[in-house]
Amino acid sequence: MPVPLYEAKAEFFRMLGHPVRIRVLELLQDGPKPVRDLLAEIEVEPSNLSQQLAVLRRSGIVTATRTGSTVVYKLAGGDVAELLAAARRILSELLAGRQDLLHELRRTDVPR
Secondary structure (H helix, E strand, O other), X not given: XXXXXXXXXXXXXXXXXXXXXXXXXXXXXXXXXXXXXHHHHHOOOHHHHHHHHHHHHHHOOEEEEEEOOEEEEEEOOOHHHHHHHHHHHHHHXXXXXXXXXXXXXXXXXXXX
């Protein structure tokens, strides 16, 4: 029995549900990067980064190529950058809405 599309989408978003994975994807938007550069930018233990890169690689969202001892990662497609940009827009709208609510609460707050 095939997996319903909504379940596949939920699994996709679960795969994205880790801050290190999101940061890796953000960094790879600028082009391929060796693991050492990712480590320098993200500041996590090498084993943690390796684990998160493996999840991204298994999902097919990134690809890896090895040249000697250097492993370089890149985004598998351009749609990932679009997804991250959409997430940024959505978060901006949500946070702006919260700022408006906070402003309204402060404006109407009457000292007792």
